[in-house]
Structures are given as structure tokens and as C-alpha cells.
Amino acid sequence: IxxxxxxxxxxxxxxxxxxxxxxxxxxxxxxxxxxxxxxxxxxxxxxxxxxxxxxxxxxxxxxxxxxxxxxxxxxxxxxxxxxxxxxxxxxxxxxxxxGGDGSQSFFVTETPDRFVRVGRRFLGPQVESAVRIER
CATH class of the missing domain: 3.40.50.1860 (Rossmann fold)
Structure with missing residues (x-):
């Protein structure tokens, strides 16, 4: 500046x-x-x-x-x-x-429900609550 x-x-x-x-x-x-x-x-x-x-x-x-x-x-x-x-x-x-916009994927290590709740405040409803846990 x-x-x-x-x-x-x-x-x-x-x-x-x-x-x-x-x-x-x-x-x-x-x-x-x-x-x-x-x-x-x-x-x-x-x-x-x-x-x-x-x-x-x-x-x-x-x-x-x-x-x-x-x-x-x-x-x-x-x-x-x-x-x-x-x-x-x-x-x-x-x-x-x-050919348009890209896509988004979110990977979190803990508390996915909290991420969805907070993420929706920033990014809107496209933050999905579907969680897949792989072990």
C-alpha cells in the first residue's frame, strides 16, 4: 500500500x-x-x-x-x-x-459436524454434511 x-x-x-x-x-x-x-x-x-x-x-x-x-x-x-x-x-x-466453475471438496480431521455448521456460514448450503470415515 x-x-x-x-x-x-x-x-x-x-x-x-x-x-x-x-x-x-x-x-x-x-x-x-x-x-x-x-x-x-x-x-x-x-x-x-x-x-x-x-x-x-x-x-x-x-x-x-x-x-x-x-x-x-x-x-x-x-x-x-x-x-x-x-x-x-x-x-x-x-x-x-x-467450461464453468470448478468443484469443491473438504477434508477434515475432526468434528465434521462443526465444520459443516461453520462452513455453511462462509460458503453457503453447498457444504454438505455427508461424511465418509475411512479406517
Missing amino acids: QRLSPRAEIYTRACPLLVPLAEEGWTDNAVVELTVAHYLESLKQSGIDTLLLGCTHYPLLREMFAKILGARVKIVDSATATAADVRERLRTLKLARR
């Missing part, structure tokens, strides 16, 4: 409680609102104009970030931006998959 815009001011903020809240599905309640407000208060006071989401869980909390920071702060999901850039790069290099 600073290479492209040397005068940019960059602030970082660790928010360790947000991941467990998002995984529990707590994205829109008083506990989440207070937690997000606590973490973002100093950024809000600094007058940031853009919030870059640097964690895979944070898009689930995007609406709460917007509520706390207000409409003037642009929110950028780094995963979506990166995926769009990779897609364009693959197309430019003629390496993109032909």
Missing part, C-alpha cells in the same frame, strides 16, 4: 475475539457490537477512510463493521479482492478453467 501511496497512513488492529464469535454465528447482537466497537474505536478516532479485512472470518462481520464505522469508511474484503486478482491473472495467462 505504501509503495503505491507513500503518504498513506496504515494502522493495524488484532481482534482475537472476533473469530470465535463469527464461528458461533454471533454476527449481529449486542455482544458482537460491543466487541467490534471496542476493537475499532481507535481506528474510528483516527479517521480512517478504508478498512481492509485481513481475516477469513471478518466478512461475516462486515455489516457490524459498517455499522460501527459509518458509511464514509470503505470496507475491502482482502479475500475477495485477492480472488478477483487471481481470476484475472489466470485469464490473462490463459490458465483459467474452461
